[in-house]
Amino acid sequence: MRQAKPLRSILFVPGNREDRIRKAPRFQADALILDLEDAVALPDKANARPIVRRMVEELGRAGQTMMVRVNDFETGLTWADLDAVVCPELYCVMIPKVTGPEDVRRADTIIEFLERKHGLEVGTVLIYPVLETAQGMRQAYEVGTASRRVVHMGGLTGKDGDIARAIGFRWTDAGHEAFYYISKVLLDSRAANVPYPIGGRGWWDIQDLEGLRQEAIRTRDFGYTGMLLIHPSHVAIVNEVFTPTREEVAHWKELIAAVEKCEREGASVVTFNGAMVDTAHVKVARDLLAWASALGVA
Numbered sequence: 001m002r003q004a005k006p007l008r009s010i011l012f013v014p015g016n017r018e019d020r021i022r023k024a025p026r027f028q029a030d031a032l033i034l035d036l037e038d039a040v041a042l043p044d045k046a047n048a049r050p051i052v053r054r055m056v057e058e059l060g061r062a063g064q065t066m067m068v069r070v071n072d073f074e075t076g077l078t079w080a081d082l083d084a085v086v087c088p089e090l091y092c093v094m095i096p097k098v099t100g101p102e103d104v105r106r107a108d109t110i111i112e113f114l115e116r117k118h119g120l121e122v123g124t125v126l127i128y129p130v131l132e133t134a135q136g137m138r139q140a141y142e143v144g145t146a147s148r149r150v151v152h153m154g155g156l157t158g159k160d161g162d163i164a165r166a167i168g169f170r171w172t173d174a175g176h177e178a179f180y181y182i183s184k185v186l187l188d189s190r191a192a193n194v195p196y197p198i199g200g201r202g203w204w205d206i207q208d209l210e211g212l213r214q215e216a217i218r219t220r221d222f223g224y225t226g227m228l229l230i231h232p233s234h235v236a237i238v239n240e241v242f243t244p245t246r247e248e249v250a251h252w253k254e255l256i257a258a259v260e261k262c263e264r265e266g267a268s269v270v271t272f273n274g275a276m277v278d279t280a281h282v283k284v285a286r287d288l289l290a291w292a293s294a295l296g297v298a
Helices: 018-027 042-061 078-085 101-117 134-138 140-144 162-167 176-191 209-222 232-241 246-265 279-295
Strands: 009-014 031-035 065-069 090-095 126-131 226-229 270-272 275-277
Touching: 009 018, 009 232, 018 031, 018 042, 018 232, 031 042, 031 090, 042 065, 042 078, 042 090, 078 090, 078 101, 090 101, 101 126, 101 140, 126 134, 126 140, 134 140, 134 162, 134 176, 140 176, 176 209, 209 226, 209 232, 226 232, 246 270, 246 275, 246 279
Parallel strands: 009 031, 009 226, 031 065, 065 090, 090 126
Antiparallel strands: 270 275
16 A cells, blocks of 8 residues: 655646646645546546646656546546546545545545556555535545545535535634534544545635635644645645644654653653643654654654
8 A cells, every 4th residue: 555645735736737737846735636627627528637647647757746636426427537547656536525435435446446457556546535515524434444545534625615505504714614524524534544634624815825824724723734725826835834843843852752761760740841741742742753754854
């Protein structure tokens, strides 16, 4: 099974726009999603598939992490999309509008067939289910455990989009209407051992960069490890917010060292920077250090 990557920023690019795809790596998003779904009109989807395949291979070989958003199963286009794009350079497939674990199992079966067909190791292509339906969100845990390929998962996505229509809430800047759904998907993702859940509401005001920063901070505070992005100008801010600072890394290392020193000395109470800490704090610090190390900053 391919190793999951910690992705802070995942930038959407229309799959039928080769010019935009070629420019996209310069913005330094951790991953690109070449979109065969909403960004491509129905008459153009068949023409977009070879473009996406060619760009996944070319940019993937150059070191860019490549993902593809295929069309959902209700469209009848998913098999053809997957057949066109499964290749060694494809890191992950985003499955939109997931209605339950069966969608993930179907995708898993098709991807495995295509991997074997092309002589790839089984598990080369990972799965990112997006929970944009009431049924899918209700079954988030079952979706997350439906396949070992699921290494990223998230819900919501678009202002006044599919999930708002499915549930009936009104989208607000404050975001209170979405907090339950954001929290539920995150809890179920963690319970399902999905290593890198991606939040949440996204950010749709291209010009409001301060609003984006606050949304990114809130998304990280919830416990997500990255965000989906629709505009290149958002990448740098999101990468910054989701990158542990030098001070945070130093704090985690010092905390671990302090507890280990006290344990060697047989002390029953450990204080660090004026606060009591114990082995639970050490486990958290080690997990966070592992995440920072995977990002290359520890």
